[in-house]
Amino acid sequence: MSSKIKFGVIVFPGSNCDHDTYYVLKKVFAQDVKFIWHKESSVGDVDVVILPGGFSYGDYLRPGAIARFSPVMNDVKRFAKRGGKVMGICNGFQVLVEAGLLPGALLRNASLRFVCKFVYVRVENNNTLFTSLCENGEVLKLPIAHGDGNYYVDDETLKKLIDNGQVVFRYCDKNGNVIDEANPNGSVYNIAGIINEEGNVLGMMPHPERCSEPVLGCTDGAKIFNSLIYSLSLAEEFLSK
Numbered sequence: 051m052s053s054k055i056k057f058g059v060i061v062f063p064g065s066n067c068d069h070d071t072y073y074v075l076k077k078v079f080a081q082d083v084k085f086i087w088h089k090e091s092s093v094g095d096v097d098v099v100i101l102p103g104g105f106s107y108g109d110y111l112r113p114g115a116i117a118r119f120s121p122v123m124n125d126v127k128r129f130a131k132r133g134g135k136v137m138g139i140c141n142g143f144q145v146l147v148e149a150g151l152l153p154g155a156l157l158r159n160a161s162l163r164f165v166c167k168f169v170y171v172r173v174e175n176n177n178t179l180f181t182s183l184c185e186n187g188e189v190l191k192l193p194i195a196h197g198d199g200n201y202y203v204d205d206e207t208l209k210k211l212i213d214n215g216q217v218v219f220r221y222c223d224k225n226g227n228v229i230d231e232a233n234p235n236g237s238v239y240n241i242a243g244i245i246n247e248e249g250n251v252l253g254m255m256p257h258p259e260r261c262s263e264p265v266l267g268c269t270d271g272a273k274i275f276n277s278l279i280y281s282l283s284l285a286e287e288f289l290s291k
């Protein structure tokens with residue numbers, strides 16, 4: 051496996067996981083990473099765009115509702131449309147939904163409280179770029195920290211998401227049982243992460259960048275970044291032959 055994958059981490063005013071994401075990709079996974087200020091008109095020459103966690107525009111109005119108008123978002127849409135890989139983590143997921151790159155909405159947590167803790171999610175589809183090194187049914191332990199993580203989608207779209215394998219992660223207990231008690235925010239169908247129909251845009255509420263090295267007490271997040279890096283490197287190797 052040859053060259054490095056080029057990541058771009060978008061920085062909105064109020065992003066606060068941009069540096070964690072940059073650090074993890076650069077230092078833990080030894081990939082190429084650059085920050086992309088939200089006022090840029092282009093994401094430039096990158097393989098993957100990451101929309102990081104945080105409180106873009108202070109979560110005013112609704113999380114992600116203002117960030118979606120940032121100039122760079124036009125190019126993120128263009129990039130995604132032509133197959134570019136996009137990953138939204140927490141606030142990034144909220145921005146992707148507001149921008150219409152993923153279906154549904156992220157509502158206030160059912161508890162009306164900010165929830166910050168480790169949760170378990172079950173991998174529902176390992177046939178994605180982001181989960182290729184996971185098993186179907188595998189349980190990952192990941193941290194969440196959000197006030198608006200309550201994923202909502204109408205019944206018809208939910209059925210489509212399920213039928214198409216677009217539900218990638220669901221909140222579960224540590225044995226992989228998807229139960230109400232394991233749902234930290236009231237998300238419909240215990241959804242913690244989804245992918246678009248084309249398979250190149252992923253949004254997830256948990257933070258893999260906060261649990262990708264042993265010093266942080268958990269390394270399950272690394273499985274997601276490693277899957278992505280592995281999948282893209284394989285594709286690159288294949289195309290170069």
Ligand SMILES: NC(=O)CC[C@H](N)C(=O)O
Pocket residue numbers: 102103104105106109113139140141142195196197198199
């Ligand atoms: N960790 C984050 O990205 C926070 C997400 C978001 N602003 C919320 O509180 O819902």
